[in-house]
Amino acid sequence: MQKLGSAEIVQLLLAITLMLGFGRAFGELFRKIKQPAVVGEILAGIFLGPTIFGTIFPEIQQFIFPSIGLVTISLDAIVNLSIIFMLLVVGLEIDLAVVIKQGTAALTTGTLGMIIPFIFGAAAAYFAPSIFGSQPDNLLIFSFFIGTALAISALPVIARTLMDLKLFKTKMGMTIMAAAMFNDLMGWIIFSIFLGLVGSSSHGGTVWETIGFTLLFTFIVLIFVRKLFDKSLPYIQSRLSWPGGILAFVMVSSLIGAILTELIGVHSIFGAFIIGVALGDSVHLSEKTKFIVHQFITNIFAPLFFVSIGLKVNFIQAFDPVIVLVIIVLGFLGKIIGCGFGAKISGFNNNESLSIGFAMNSRGVLEIVLSLVAIQSGIISEEIFVAIIILVLSSSVLAGPLMSYFTKDSRKYSFMDLIDSKSIIVSNYEKKDDQIKQLCKVASDRYKLNYDEISSRVIQRENLIPTGIGNFVAIPHAKVKINKPIVTIGINKKGLDFEAPDHQLSKIIILLLTPEDKNELQLQLLADVANKFRDKEKISSLLNISSEEEFMSKIKEELA
């Protein structure tokens, strides 16, 4: 049986290690600065690919990431599997009930948010193909591609941005999610039509056969297979080992979907996606199972795919400023005008409509896959490919800050967002006031605040009504002149008397400072803290630590 030799295995492992290592590292870095991880992962690929690493050390780069040979094929197979599983996860995130519940607003926003950018892109490409620097063989297909590439939003990026901004469960958030899900579903149908048009089907079917089979597949899976999954999942989960059985069931199902759509002549990922939608719709697929599938795939498989993008093209050589500008302007304007207008006529105010437009403007995996197919079929040039990747990157990067700016009044904070290891201090003061003062000092040093004012306010408040809430926790707090809430946490293993109702000394002292004008925010955060620190066992485990880092690591795990 044919197999890889030792040298090839080393090469393959090296490639995967670098892709995964750099991908995740860049991804984490971007998360730190409140950006989508996918942006970091794509940049990691550009760094490892011909653009940077390959320009500086062309031989080493070609050794690790060769463009032909058994290692390349193996890597391609692994990337193919990665993207199938990734689309399964995207599908799992789609909740048909949400789409239906948000009704008209979502449909209006979603539809206009597709049609307008599609028209912008397709019209520009059809009437002025020269601004895209190319003389396409088939103008119709080319225009169709440009329209589609500008029209599809990135559901996972949008969901992430909404979660980061604590907007996920607001009315606006749900409308955006529903519109994005609708957009995604429609986008795939258009995508399959596109694939039919370019005739990537090597199975001899005509365009109309491919499209017909695709619609039939979608219909059967979403109507019948979805019900079948819903009926059989409790059975499967009760009979098979958990989570092993259900995990394998989910992945095998998505692979079967992938095989079927690949046979139809559409890309395999379409099948995985639709199976994901059908599976994710069942209430019997538990959050825990979704969590395990989701974590493994987004953290291990997804980076491999996103990094692989950058390996294909030299982004500097193929960078054409005019094409990039055209694509970005058309893409941004089309999406923001389309979605914003849709949201406006659905009853949202100006700021909200703009925010919805910025959110929906995020692009992601679908554009990338579409462009890969297009470049491989010779429909677009490397320059257009690079421009679309840059559209993906810039629209995703800008969504967060722009939305954040236009929604700053309606956002919510949670305790977990307000802490990091710098806001935790282990100490052993023996007086309550000293402990409080230290926490105020840390907060005021870090955020350049007036220490005297803060500490006197907190101590005053504490003397009025002590803030021990039991379970070894106290929450001294005050409203002060700041723009966003601040939390610092003191760990005092001896414990201090904050007069808790259970007469226990307080060992976790959480200083909570909130803006003066936001009464509700203070109440909400106090409730959040009290709620988080409900479970005595978990708190005992939190106290069993030896450093601030360790406390932070445990708090994330135990209370998240």
Add this chain to the structure above:
Amino acid sequence: MQKLGSAEIVQLLLAITLMLGFGRAFGELFRKIKQPAVVGEILAGIFLGPTIFGTIFPEIQQFIFPSIGLVTISLDAIVNLSIIFMLLVVGLEIDLAVVIKQGTAALTTGTLGMIIPFIFGAAAAYFAPSIFGSQPDNLLIFSFFIGTALAISALPVIARTLMDLKLFKTKMGMTIMAAAMFNDLMGWIIFSIFLGLVGSSSHGGTVWETIGFTLLFTFIVLIFVRKLFDKSLPYIQSRLSWPGGILAFVMVSSLIGAILTELIGVHSIFGAFIIGVALGDSVHLSEKTKFIVHQFITNIFAPLFFVSIGLKVNFIQAFDPVIVLVIIVLGFLGKIIGCGFGAKISGFNNNESLSIGFAMNSRGVLEIVLSLVAIQSGIISEEIFVAIIILVLSSSVLAGPLMSYFTKDSRKYSFMDLIDSKSIIVSNYEKKDDQIKQLCKVASDRYKLNYDEISSRVIQRENLIPTGIGNFVAIPHAKVKINKPIVTIGINKKGLDFEAPDHQLSKIIILLLTPEDKNELQLQLLADVANKFRDKEKISSLLNISSEEEFMSKIKEELA
């Protein structure tokens, strides 16, 4: 860039789907009959491979699992990655502290349990190579291989068997685990020496260089890198997203280990294994992280590897009864005598010593990898390969039943082992006695017991002291003439008055029958149930169900 075509992708996906689907299905089937899943997975491979599927439908089998071509190479790459990650998990399971704590008993058992079967195997091979049906080129290497193949135990299989039998946390269980861990570590060192001997190192190093580097690598990782991991894990977990960051860190680390050992000239999995040991040793690597890594790898990657074994050889053609018999007799006798004797002189009684011997007799992944290397290097014939796989299967299958027989007095039961969806009935009786009678009826019908006697005993006990424990739960119980405990659960949504201390009606009625002569077992199980049903929120979620299947599925998830 070279890539797979659509037809090849279909072929690859088909191969993976069948491997994963059949592997997991057979694995689950074997778990159901209390056998190690790995046995089912290997048998699934034999079914899909040339032995059965290939004999009936040779063309289809060759189309899906061809022996040359790009798909074969891709599959080989994926299987290679699978086994690297699998060995990472095996490494994570090794707890150096346990090995050291169990001290002399474990060392004695582990050492004798290696030396005796090694001598049995090596001596037989050296002095009578003909009984193995072969005339080896290098008798020394051949004998060394046979000795090693018989001497290594399978840690994961042993751990699984001990958990199934509820012996994991007994003194005997910990001794077995420690001995098996020690055996595993030693086995790898011997394995690396073997690889040095066969000169599979294509890197020009001599045998002694390979062995030297291997020992150096092991030493550095277990001493320094282990400490480094322990120090940096809290930092990594507090700084990076959870569990994404740590997941990627664990996998990248194991890949780096794999690369280094492959470069040294040892198999890449050795590096992944040692890195796993070093990582798993840190108390900062949380159970939850291990759980996610473990679940995904053992349920998705491991089946791919185990199934792939069966694809390589026709197990019927290469089946030689004499060789199989020789290998099984030598393997069983060597291991059981060696370990049993070691246990005996460490102070265990006869039954315990025999049980330890049977447990340690389990073989697994190490033998398989070793044999793969050996067959590829031309050291052994297909017949010996098949015999060793049969040794792996039979020793693993027999470990459970044999241990079960010899330890039947010292085993423990837990509530979760005693229930399945057949033991749950939704009903709406309005009288307590009717509910109890129904549960007794179900239990006595299923296990052919005397219904009248059981129901009268339970009702009598209930009238004496009502068994409502609060939180909507009641536990009517009695001691009756049975060999092992029986549980049946009634769900009564209206609720019945079992006079619970919190004055709530009982909606989950758990009938617990235990053997007459085992007082402690009844107390232990009552405590287990009370403990499991402590959390009111979880119980409410359990009651929100519409079928027995669903209850079983939720109970697994919520209370496991």
